C-alpha cells in the first residue's frame with residue numbers, strides 16, 4: 541500500500557517522471573471547473589499531457605456524487621479507456637477522492653496519480669488511499685482504500701488559494717503536529733501564517749505566479765512544513781492503512797469538528813472543513829485535559845492560536861443536543877458509543893476514548909466560553 545509522495549521543486553520533471561513510471565495506453569486528466577481554470581494552465585503545455593483526454597466535473601463538495609462518478613466512468617468508457625489506462629486527478633480533495641474511486645473501480649481498477657491543488661488536499665485527502673463519494677446525505681459513505689501510484693505536491697498551486705482555504709488546510713497540519721511531537725507543533729504555532737495574506741503576491745500570468753521576496757520565502761517555508769506534515773501522515777498510514785488502530789489518530793478534532801460542520805451546513809451557514817477541525821481541536825484538547833491529563837499550558841497555547849486565526853463558531857446551548865446527535869452518527873463510532881481520539885500529551889495518542897453526554901456538553905461550554 542506504499543505510495544510515492546513527491547515534494548516537487550520542479551513540477552514538469554516530477555509530473556513527467558511519475559507519468560512515465562506508469563506505462564499506459566491512454567491518459568485521462570480529471571479536473572473540476574475551478575482547477576480547469578486556475579491549475580490546468582500551469583501544467584497543460586507539458587509534453588506528457590499531449591493527447592490527454594480531459595474530464596471535468598462541477599466544483600465543490602456538492603458534486604462529490606454518484607452522478608459525477610457516473611459521468612467520469614462514462615467519459616473513461618467512451619474515451620476508450622482500458623485496464624492499462626492512467627487517470628491523473630488535478631484538484632482538491634473532492635477531485636482526488638472521486639477520481640481515485642472512479643479509477644479504483646473502472647474495469648476493477650486502473651492506476652491513478654494525484655496532483656492535489658489545495659493545501660487541505662495536499663496534507664490530507666490526496667495521501668493515504670482513502671477514496672470515495674458522498675451518498676444518502678452522508679459524507680464519504682461509499683468508497684475504497686486504494687493508494688494513488690504517485691502524489692505530487694507543489695506550492696505552485698497554492699498561490700491561487702485565498703487565505704481562508706490556506707487556513708483550512710493548516711488546521712490538518714496543526715493536527716499532525718499535535719499527534720506527532722512537540723517541535724513540529726511549536727514550529728506550526730510560530731509560522732507567520734498571517735503574513736502570507738499580506739505578502740504582495742501578484743499573479744501576472746497564471747503560468748508564472750510571482751511573489752515578492754518575502755512572499756516567496758513564506759511559500760518556501762510553507763512547503764517545508766507541508767513536507768513534514770505529510771511525512772507524519774505517511775508514517776501513520778503505512779503502519780495502519782485501513783484504520784484498524786493507529787490511523788484513528790488522524791481523527792483528532794474530527795468527532796466534534798464534523799458535528800460542528802454538519803450543524804453549520806444544516807443552519808445554512810456552511811464553514812470550511814478545516815475551520816470545523818480547528819474548533820474540533822479546541823473541543824477535543826479540552827476533553828484530553830479532562831480525561832487524559834493533557835497539559836493545560838499546551839491547551840492554552842493551541843487555543844490562543846486557533847482563536848486568533850480561525851475566530852470562533854457562534855452557537856448556544858440550545859444546539860448542544862443536535863451536536864451530540866451528530867456525534868452519535870459519526871461513522872467511526874463502534875457499538876453506538878461515541879469514539880474520540882484524545883491525547884495524553886503532544887504525540888501521546890489515546891484512541892477509542894469514550895466520553896459521557898455530560899463531558900461532551902462541558903466540552904462545548906469550553907468551546908463557547910474558553
Ligand code: GLY
Pocket residue numbers: 664665667668670787790791
Ligand atoms: N483524513 C484522515 C485519514 O486519511 O485517515
